[in-house]
Amino acid sequence: MSYRTVIFDLFDTLADFDRDRLPVIHVNGEAIHSTTAVVYPLFAERYSHVPLETFYQAFRRSFDEAARLRESEEREVSARERFGLFFQNLEIPVTPEIEPFLGRLLDAHMTCLADAIHAPLERRELLNWLKDRYQLALISNFDHGPTARQILDRAGMTSYFDLILISEEIGQRKPYTAIFQTACQALQIRPHEAIFIGDSPSIDIAGAKGVGMAVIWLNRRGELLDESIPQPDHTVTRLEEIKGILG
Ligand SMILES: [Mg+2]
Secondary structure, three states: OOOOEEEEOOEOOOEEEOHHHOOEEEEOOEEEEOOHHHHHHHHHOOOOOOOHHHHHHHHHHHHHHHHHHHHHHOOOOOHHHHHHHHHHHOOOOOOHHHHHHHHHHHHHHHHHHHOOEEOOHHHHHHHHHHOOOOEEEEEEOOOOHHHHHHHHHHOOOHHHOOEEEEHHHHOOOOOOHHHHHHHHHHHOOOHHHEEEEEOOHHHHHHHHHHOOOEEEEEOOOOOOOOOOOOOOOEEEOOHHHHHHHHO
């Protein structure tokens, strides 16, 4: 089968998120890697009566609430919306007056996250090898478009892609079909003309196969595939192995 377009996932496919690179904070005697280490001190400038533990629990809870919304409403929940849920959990009303403050916390959180994400040079070299053979695109689930784009820029990858779709920017997310259809329309291709490369069975494999797209599963840790997930067309343990499939 020959494909016109190769579509990549971003996180843990082209760029690696390393939680150990997040700063450490101690909550209830436990050392935790979390952006809370930089966000809480800013927050406490204004709300010093809220203890760290309460802050951290409310922050964690907003993640879970956002995850539930993403599933029940089949859409992306932006980081801005999640921070609104977080403030609700702390019973702080989000008024227009508080918006700039909330924006500062969000920026601090995102800067800290971006610093824990790294894309090795070989990945860019791989894109360089692919670009003469295929049209390249990227579909990423991420709740803050500017940060995802900054990560791609820093890695020197942006210019390789004809299309970059970040879920937060369009409100759609994988594994739901809308974002794959949006990509195909923008690229003027049919799903079977593309092959998708990603690490997540439930997000990438299920999503791409669901619209009839071929899939290469990047299975770095040799995980077993759950029975509920469709079989990928190919499985690799290192991204560089896709050369053998797409060469
Ligand atoms: Mg991923």
